[in-house]
Amino acid sequence: MVWTTTLDHGPAALNRDEIIFAVEQPADGEGRGGGYFVYSLSESAEDGEGDPFKLSRTSFDSLDGPDQDVLEGLVLDWQAVPEYLNKNLEVVVSTRSGTGRAMGFWRVVLQPLLSEVLGDGSDSSSGSDGYRSRCRVTVTSSADTIREFARGLRGDDGETVVLLLSGDGGVVDLLNGLSDDGETTKVTVGVLPLGTGNALFSSLHKPLYGEKGPSGLVLGLRTLFLGGGRAEALPTFRAEFSRGAVLVGAPGADAATDVGTGERSNAAQVQVDHLIGAIVASYGFHASLVWESDTPSYRRHGAKRFGMAAAELLKESHAYDATLDIVSPSSPTYTRVRHTSGTGNKFNYILATMVSNLERGFTISPESKPIDGKLRVVHFGDVGGERTMEIMMGGYRGGEHVGMRWKDEDEKEDGVGYEEVEEMRVTIYEEDSRWRKVCVDGTIVEVPRGGWMTVRREVGVERSRVLVPRDVV
Numbered sequence: 001m002v003w004t005t006t007l008d009h010g011p012a013a014l015n016r017d018e019i020i021f022a023v024e025q026p027a028d029g030e031g032r033g034g035g036y037f038v039y040s041l042s043e044s045a046e047d048g049e050g051d052p053f054k055l056s057r058t059s060f061d062s063l064d065g066p067d068q069d070v071l072e073g074l075v076l077d078w079q080a081v082p083e084y085l086n087k088n089l090e091v092v093v094s095t096r097s098g099t100g101r102a103m104g105f106w107r108v109v110l111q112p113l114l115s116e117v118l119g120d121g122s123d124s125s126s127g128s129d130g131y132r133s134r135c136r137v138t139v140t141s142s143a144d145t146i147r148e149f150a151r152g153l154r155g156d157d158g159e160t161v162v163l164l165l166s167g168d169g170g171v172v173d174l175l176n177g178l179s180d181d182g183e184t185t186k187v188t189v190g191v192l193p194l195g196t197g198n199a200l201f202s203s204l205h206k207p208l209y210g211e212k213g214p215s216g217l218v219l220g221l222r223t224l225f226l227g228g229g230r231a232e233a234l235p236t237f238r239a240e241f242s243r244g245a246v247l248v249g250a251p252g253a254d255a256a257t258d259v260g261t262g263e264r265s266n267a268a269q270v271q272v273d274h275l276i277g278a279i280v281a282s283y284g285f286h287a288s289l290v291w292e293s294d295t296p297s298y299r300r301h302g303a304k305r306f307g308m309a310a311a312e313l314l315k316e317s318h319a320y321d322a323t324l325d326i327v328s329p330s331s332p333t334y335t336r337v338r339h340t341s342g343t344g345n346k347f348n349y350i351l352a353t354m355v356s357n358l359e360r361g362f363t364i365s366p367e368s369k370p371i372d373g374k375l376r377v378v379h380f381g382d383v384g385g386e387r388t389m390e391i392m393m394g395g396y397r398g399g400e401h402v403g404m405r406w407k408d409e410d411e412k413e414d415g416v417g418y419e420e421v422e423e424m425r426v427t428i429y430e431e432d433s434r435w436r437k438v439c440v441d442g443t444i445v446e447v448p449r450g451g452w453m454t455v456r457r458e459v460g461v462e463r464s465r466v467l468v469p470r471d472v473v
């Protein structure tokens with residue numbers, strides 16, 4: 001464990017983006033002591049060498065100095081720690097998320113901070129038994145661990161807070177493990193972004209992200225410890241699949257086992273009839289990219305794996321044989337979506353989302369706001385690899401792709417479709433199973449030829465609550 005306590009640095013020694021929070025130290029009866037402890041986190045590059053995390057505590061007499069404006073907004077009052085930190089804490093460490101840093105983060109960063117803020121029960125004179133007696137840690141050992149864990153929480157009456165050290169896959173595992181259509185569960189989830197894309201986290205924190213600024217983990221810790229008790233209902237959608245749809249594990253890995261939503265047909269194929277999601281449901285380039293980039297050799301590269309796998313996929317420039325029908329908020333029936341590009345009846349991209357960002361720097365749905373509960377679809381036709389690339393680059397420029405339009409050689413006009421929907425249905429006609437993968441929040445499902453996926457916004461359903469940063473919603 002790297003736990004560096006630095007007591008002799010002045011304010012200029014701190015990197016303001018690394019500051020998590022500051023706490024005031026009580027002075028003794030004679031006015032000695034007092035001042036502040038400032039906690040900060042430095043991280044090494046995800047795919048770099050050396051210790052990934054270093055947590056520091058620095059002592060100051062006062063907050064005066066160059067970082068005063070930042071520090072004053074980050075003071076944690078010992079007497080007013082967020083009320084959810086006094087509930088049962090369930091920490092979930094997802095060992096396979098991202099580049100495998102979750103366990104290190106728990107040991108080196110989160111556990112010491114919980115001890116500092118809540119006490120660890122070792123000081124009997126404080127009269128507090130600390131957080132340890134009400135904190136349980138679950139470390140994943142398989143693709144089923146989080147679902148199993150979540151099943152054990154069903155029916156929770158609001159007394160549990162899950163601190164999820166994972167990416168989006170952990171969120172969807174949790175939601176689906178919790179989801180039992182007959183029972184309500186009231187857990188509150190705090191996400192510490194240790195996955196690759198971390199779309200949900202990045203979208204919830206988007207208003208706080210600048211060009212540079214604090215890392216996702218620093219922001220996640222600020223939300224957790226300074227959140228001011230903000231836990232909001234997490235909007236969700238329900239994806240349903242035609243008969244014969246199966247869950248697919250990462251390429252080359254053993255298939256996932258039972259998801260609690262379908263029946264097992266054999267060891268490698270688990271039937272699935274529906275999944276609950278909160279982030280994204282897609283078919284085409286995005287789903288293929290998520291699936292094909294999930295190999296150990298790509299994973300090693302962190303978020304860069306998407307770009308690397310994208311380059312390979314774009315070379316193939318596959319046009320997906322499918323139809324898309326949508327139900328808009330103003331119409332009760334399905335309308336067929338058509339594009340004129342290329343063959344005129346194929347798609348490169350179909351993606352429904354409830355969030356703005358798929359990664360911190362990649363805005364897929366610029367109109368989406370944190371927790372707005374709206375489902376939006378981005379789609380385009382058979383435009384080829386080069387134009388797909390141009391469109392995707394618009395996502396890295398804040399979502400400029402959604403306004404893109406063009407004319408092909410035959411003067412046919414087309415563009416990127418972007419609209420709010422209540423529901424969408426994708427029907428897939430591909431022969432080769434490689435091109436029949438759909439993605440729900442990172443989980444891959446293979447749909448049979450002629451089969452479909454529908455995605456419907458859930459209205460009036462609260463499956464869990466999620467911690468949101470102060471001043472965002």
Ligand SMILES: Nc1ncnc2c1ncn2[C@@H]1O[C@H](COP(=O)(O)OP(=O)(O)OP(=O)(O)O)[C@@H](O)[C@H]1O
Pocket residue numbers: 094095096097098099140141142143144145146166167168169170171173194195196197198199441442
């Ligand atoms: N030890 C393990 N063995 C197999 N699967 C695991 C293990 N630990 C976690 N998992 C699964 O791996 C998946 C990790 O997905 P997660 O989304 O958290 O990371 P990611 O794919 O890197 O990030 P993102 O989805 O944000 O891009 C989860 O579905 C989780 O259940």
